[in-house]
Amino acid sequence: MNFDPKTIIQRLQDADPQARGFVTVQERVYRELRTALVRGQLAPGRPVTLRGLAEMLNVSPMPVRDAVRRLIAERALMKLSNRRVAVPTMSPETFDEICRARLALEPEAATRALPGIDDRRLALLIELDKRCGGAMESGNVEHYMQTNQEFHFTLYTSVPQQVYMSMIESLWLQFGPFMRTVVGRWGTSRLIDQHQKAIEAIQSRNRRVLKEAIKTDILHGMRIIGEQVLNPHIAPDRNHHE
Amino acid sequence: MNFDPKTIIQRLQDADPQARGFVTVQERVYRELRTALVRGQLAPGRPVTLRGLAEMLNVSPMPVRDAVRRLIAERALMKLSNRRVAVPTMSPETFDEICRARLALEPEAATRALPGIDDRRLALLIELDKRCGGAMESGNVEHYMQTNQEFHFTLYTSVPQQVYMSMIESLWLQFGPFMRTVVGRWGTSRLIDQHQKAIEAIQSRNRRVLKEAIKTDILHGMRIIGEQVLNPHIAPDRNHHE
DNA sequence: TCCGGTATAATGTGATCACAAAATGAACTT
DNA sequence: AAGTTCATTTTGTGATCACATTATACCGGA
Known part of the structure; x- marks a missing residue:
């Protein structure tokens, strides 16, 4: 020594x-x-x-x-x-790919993580969901996006799965730059909190329901971004450098 | 100068x-x-x-x-x-992750590519399958692995999908180093050519069958590698440097 | 005013050097 | 003889320089 x-x-x-x-x-x-x-x-x-x-x-x-x-x-x-x-620009095709890839990977990652969720982790998820819900109600988009990410990543990392996580992180990085286009055009009314459903599924250890909850949560979240990104009259001007 | x-x-x-x-x-x-x-x-x-x-x-x-x-x-x-x-070492957990990730991504990538497969591409796939089948019969593992990869990648890239492809390439890179452990312990008899089934599905434009064919092809191929990698008495000694 | 060519500036790539941390091996102590 | 300490070597990281390529600005002619 x-x-x-x-x-x-x-x-x-x-x-x-x-x-x-x-x-x-x-x-x-x-x-x-x-x-x-x-x-x-x-x-x-x-x-x-x-x-x-x-x-x-x-x-x-x-x-x-x-x-x-x-x-x-x-x-x-x-x-x-x-x-x-x-910084990458987004095309409708790429956005579609990212959505489908998320749907293919994340519900699976969630159910794989299910056995690793102990009481402490569950409490953390509930806390994050509460914050996320608060952000939704107050219309704070940035806060919602951040707590939403924390919720998802906390869930998936309840069990070590590096292969999945590196791919999922890459996907979040790819649509990340476009989340800010959502600011100001935010219809919280359409958002139903799927995290609640996910938490209930975790508590009852129901893999099928958990998978479904994550799936619809992704669909809802991505639709918000997609509507802004993919509508030419709304999307920010793209500097196509190539 | x-x-x-x-x-x-x-x-x-x-x-x-x-x-x-x-x-x-x-x-x-x-x-x-x-x-x-x-x-x-x-x-x-x-x-x-x-x-x-x-x-x-x-x-x-x-x-x-x-x-x-x-x-x-x-x-x-x-x-x-x-x-x-x-060079990474493989653990049963990681191998399981890679298999599941492949199953989550590649069948989807295949069906997404389906509309892009014209006659020329189909002929190429048939050619690659023939070579792959030849390698199987002659027991040439390395040749089988290579033509198998070419078949899969040719199929998936029939339509441009960079997001999927970069993830799939990463997965192939991760289990690549372990393919050589298969050499010498190769039971061709167990291998049923799923490529043929995939080609028929392409010809009849049947997405469901194509998905199923790719899925079983992955399962079969990975089982060959997995059996060698994950059996401690067969696997090469691992130098865990950490 | 617009276009084309030229000169200048800026950028990514590759090479080389300096340095701290880590690995290796030899000498030493117990 | 086995474990420990110390000196040497090796390695990754970061800095700086050289250079070819590309972008930008400038300018002259139509």
Whole structure:
């Protein structure tokens, strides 16, 4: 055992990676870009430059390069004709694909996670649903989107399933930039809280009902985004750089 | 102007992008690593170093770094505890996840592709099936695996669907390294050619039958790999580096 | 005013270097 | 002889530079 002061501190930091912030710079950059994308802070079609992002985030271009490449691999950013990188634009076909992929993966992921949901996790889900419902009532779209994501991801990760989660995260990243188009055109009245149904299914350990609840929840949520994204007279102007 | 011999060679290669086959070095490295992984030329658990790969492929560590990061994002390589990179090992849980994910995505991808299959594509599929059948009869596992992949990917890409394809490619990359464990323990007798059934379904434009054919084809194919991978007394020793 | 060509600037890619962390192996202690 | 400590080597990460390619701005001629 090494009792170097430095080593001890290192050990403490390793014990709680969150406390240190992030392990590497590129990881920090990756997460910052990621959240910026999900929150719609980067407009679709907008060109992205390594040096520009580096300056914006006060880091050297190198970690940005790594983070951007990773996001490209996850389809959260797209490479244009030659070399240039941009925030992806959405087409009706792609949106349809994402919806179908979510429907194919997430209900399955939910039922797979069912055995891993203990009382503590269930309480957390109920809490998140309550917050999500509050956001719906108050019409706070951004808050709704965030708590909705937390609800889904908390549910799916009740059991470790890395293969599913990496694909699902990629899908959420892909439609993330378009959630902000929903702001201001928000009909809460049409939204029926499917989370409640999901929670009841969890409590009664009913896989079939859980699957159905997640399925309809996805359909409802995506319809809100899809209506905005896919109507040409509403959608924001797309800068087709290719 | 730099007259390093290495730089000059690089310049000559850059002069004719077509001859080199790929636009960038990292793309070439990426594909080489990718095929090496799929063909099981890199043993699971084996540690992978940037400088080592760079020397092996006669390139600088830089493009290797990019390619490796991309493969990590696609779950074709894994990052160990601290920094180090390795070929992933397979656990029964992960294998189960991959199977289920394939079953969730690929039958759907097939039926989505159905309207895009014209006569030319159908002829190609029939040709690939014939080759695949030949490989089965002759017991050539590697050839079977390759033509089987070509058949599936040709089918799915009959219609452009990038979202699905990137996820499916990632899945194939993940179980690719374990296909070679099948060699030598190959019971062709149990394999019934589901491709034939799929082709008939395509000809009659029957989505339900096509879905079912792909589903059973996946189940059969994965069972062959799974039996080898998941039986501890048969599976190769795993170097759990973490 | 509009178009086409040229010069300038900006960008991604690849190479090389510096450095801290980790792995490896040798020497040493018990 | 087995475990521990220390020195050396190796590795990933980040920074900086060179360069070819692409984009942008400018300008002259119709």
